[in-house]
Amino acid sequence: MFLELIGTVFAGFAFAGVVMVLNKLTGGRLPKWAAPVAAGVGMIAMTISSEYSWYDRTRGQLPDGLAIVEEIESRAIYRPWTYAVPFVDRFAAIDTVSVRTNESVPDQRLVDLYFFGRWAPVSKLPIAVNCAENSRANLVDGAEFATDGSLTNATWFKAETGDPIIEATCGV
Template sequence: MFLELIGTIFAGLAVAGVVMLVNRSTGGRLPRWLAPVAAGLGMLGVTIASEYSWYERTRAALPEGITVVQEVENRAFYQPWTYAVPYVSRFAAIDTASVQTNEQVPGQRLVDLYFFGRWSPVSKVPVAVDCDGLRRANLADGVEFADDGSVSNADWVVVPADDPIVDATCGVAS
C-alpha cells in the first residue's frame, strides 16, 4: 500500500512536470492552474488503473493448482465510474492440490478455501464438501470426525447444483 501511494505521488509529479514543460515551450500561454489540476487527474488515473488491475495481477501471480471460484465486484457512490464498470475487489479460490478424500466416505472431500481482498490479508478456511448431497460446511470449532471419517457437528449449507466451490472441488480427480 505504501509503495502504491509513493507511485501515485510520483505520477502526479510527472504529469505536472509535463504540463510545466509544455507551458514553458509554448511561452507561458497555459493557465497557471493547469499543472496542479493535471497532477490531481494523473494521480486519480493511476489510482483507478491500480484498482482495476489488482485482480488480474493477483490472479496471474497465484501458484498452479489454485482455482478462482468466486469474484466480488465493487461499486461505490464515491467512485461513480464503478457503476458503469465495476471492479473486482475480493475473490475466493480453492487449492485443488489440497483436496482430500476418504475411501470410507467417497462422496465427501476436504479442501482449503482462500479469501483474497484488495487491502486485506489472505484468509484460509478448511471446507468440507459433500459432492453427492450438494452441500458444504466450514470446518470450524465444534466440528468433529466420526470413526468412519465422516464430518459430524458441522453446519452444512445446501447449495445449488452449479455452486462453484462444489464444482471445483468435486471435479478434481481423487
C-alpha cells in the same frame, strides 16, 4: 500499499511536469492552475488504474492448482465510474491440489478455501464438501471427525445446482 502510494505521488509529479514543460514551450500561455490540476488528474488516473489492475496482477501470481470460484465486484457512490465498469476487489479460490478424501466416506472431500481482498491479508477456511448430496460445511464451528472419518457437529448447507465451490472440488 506503500508502493502504490509512491507510484501515485510520482504520477502526480510526472503529469505536473509535462504541463510545466508545455507551459515553457508555449511561452507561459497556460494558466497557473494547469500544473496542479494535471497533478491531481495524474494521481486519480494512477489510483483508478491500480484498482482495475489489482485483480489481474493477483490472479496472474497465483500458483497452479488454485481455482477461482467467486469474484466480488465493487461499486461505490464515491467512485461513480465503477457503476459503468465495476472492478473486482475480492475473490475466493480453492486449492485443487490439496483436496483430501477418505475411503470410508468417498463422497466427502476436504478442501481449503482462500479469500483474497485488495487491502486485506489472505485468509483460509477449511471446508467439507459432500459431492453426492451437493452440500458443504465449514470446519471451524465445532466440527469434529468420528473414528470412521465421518463429520460430526458440522452444519451442512445445501448448495444450489452449479455451486462453483462444489463443482471445482468434486470435479477433481
